[in-house]
Amino acid sequence: MVKYQDTALNDIFSALADPTRRALLARLEGEDALSISALAQPFEVSLPAVMKHLNVLSDAGLITREKTGRTVSVRLQAEPMAHAMQWLSRYEHFWAERLDRLAAFVEAAPDTDFGPETANSAKSPKRPKPTAKKAP
Template identity: 40%
Template sequence: MDRDIEADARVEDVFTGLADPTRRRILELLAQKGMGTATSLAAELPVTRQAVVKHLAVLNRAGLVRGEAVGREVRFRVESEPLAAAARWMNLRAAEWDRRLAVIKEIAEAPEDESDVR
């Protein structure tokens, strides 16, 4: 797979992970607490433990969380690199648009050449 396509796919996974407000809240809780289980997260959310497990699976596929088995529990923590990669992707897109808009502004503000006006 081409590196750009692979990077775009990873960014798309991050955006998919972040698209749901419950998943964003799960990330916030994990960031605050450092680690959490599906049970501990469900205790703080208006959804069932099973729903939290499904949300954690989406976040895990996106690389936004990593689970670690500790006895019978799986403890999850936030993985920041995918968020950083998505931020870099957005910054590149923003820089491209800034360059395009600067060119448009330059063209719009350029004085008209009187020889062009008839």
């Protein structure tokens, strides 16, 4: 078996897997730099939790930190995301082709209801409700 390891790519996708980290990156997107306290302000998590998220983002190369006096500023470092986008774009044609075929299939299908009721009724037939037994 061939094992393909790209540690940088693994770190990027791992960092982007968490919704809080994605939200932190989104906050940095429109800003030149934010202090850690300003960045953490809208989140309902503790400052140490935010620091752990920032460590993961920093390890993946998605942010940089700069200390000026007692203030640490955080900046978005978007270049590593280009590496992830290159990897994803290799598979884009694969999924686009399959989705196009699925759309053609659905459009060519006769008027059939593919809703959840139809799917559920095909899987499990209706059963009679159990009746309560009276105690002797």
